[in-house]
Amino acid sequence: MAEAASAQDAVLPGAAWPALDWAAPWWEDWRDTGHAAEARVLHGASVADALNEVRAAPVRFVPQGAPLAAGHYESGIRASGRVPTRDNLHDFFNGLVWHRYPQAKAQLNRVQAEAIAADGIGGRRGPVRDAATVFDENGAVFAGPEVLWQALAARDWQALFVNHRAAWAEARLELFGHALLGKLVSPRKGITAHVLRRPLAIENIASDPVVAANATDAWLAGHLTPARLAAKPFVPLPVLGVPGWWPANEAPAFYDDLRVFRPARKPPSP
Structure with missing residues (x-):
């Protein structure tokens, strides 16, 4: 799907292809x-x-x-x-x-x-096509313990990434959006995915990534219906906050940056 023009949209002959660091997590x-x-x-x-x-x-x-x-x-x-x-x-x-x-x-x-x-x-x-475009460009799928999902849904970044950091060993984040992948060629702190949650199952943390991908693929194919998409069921997640994905996030203060790790919006006063 098309998105606003960016560096990743530029036509690149092979000689100008950027060096991709495939060792990045x-x-x-x-x-x-x-x-x-x-x-x-x-x-x-x-x-x-x-x-x-x-x-x-x-x-x-x-x-x-x-x-x-x-x-x-x-x-x-x-x-x-x-x-x-x-x-x-x-x-x-x-x-x-x-x-x-x-x-x-x-x-x-x-x-x-x-x-x-x-x-x-x-x-x-319209809302359905808007949501489909958002996920196609910038989506990701999270499967993990309830305590992590509740913290993510509440935008409680300290709970998600600091207090319950050890629980990420039982979690899996699969990137889906192709624009999101393109942004990570030049990683920066503010890169944010729109995340769906799928139920945690053994294949989510399987050592074989093909097993996990096939399970996620089948789940998404059944889950991405017009009715669900119209509800915009996504939660924002700054992906370089994921433990092990960026050296700087080993310091708890990494998550204090309110420009990136924004608190949940408070409902308007009655």
């Missing part, structure tokens, strides 16, 4: 496929060709401008199974998400295409 789930696709780009392949070659996907990646079966981006993907792909980081990560979470990506595309078919393309997307 947030890339753990993406490292194998991402590194293999990147290697093809660096050897001269287009992003579309690299994504098609590295692994099978339920869609075909085609160069931007290739004819589709319908005019709108989402409708065209739904009708043709072809994803227009530019030579930039934004579309590179979009393709990686199609590889890792194919059922969830197909469901989001279905929601968008059906909303467009019903309501057309207007000046505003």
Whole structure:
């Protein structure tokens, strides 16, 4: 899905491709496929060709401008199974998400295409398409102990990251949004995901990331319905606060920055 222009939208020939630090902890789930696709780009392949070659996907990646079966981006993907792909980081990560979470990506595309078919393309997307876009671009999935979720929902950052820090050993955060992944190429403290919670199960903390990804993919495909999306069920999470993801967060004072770790809004006075 398209988003406002940014550095990750710029067309990048292989020679200008930025160095991606695949050793960073947030890339753990993406490292194998991402590194293999990147290697093809660096050897001269287009992003579309690299994504098609590295692994099978339920869609075909085609160069931007290739004819589709319908005019709108989402409708065209739904009708043709072809994803227009530019030579930039934004579309590179979009393709990686199609590889890792194919059922969830197909469901989001279905929601968008059906909303467009019903309501057309207007000046505003409406709540369902807005929420689908937010999650597609910036979403993540949390599975972990209740005490962590309650702290996250309350924006109680000290409880979430300091008081109950040890509980993160039983938690898993899976990044989904392709714009979110692109932002983490140049990590900064304020990068924030829109998080859904899925039930904690053994596959959430399985040592095999493929098992965890498949379970999350199936859950998302059933969970991302228009009714649920319209309710905007997301909770903000500054991802570099996750224990083990950023050296500076070992200091409790890291979480005192109110520009990033904002308290929950108080309801207006009656």
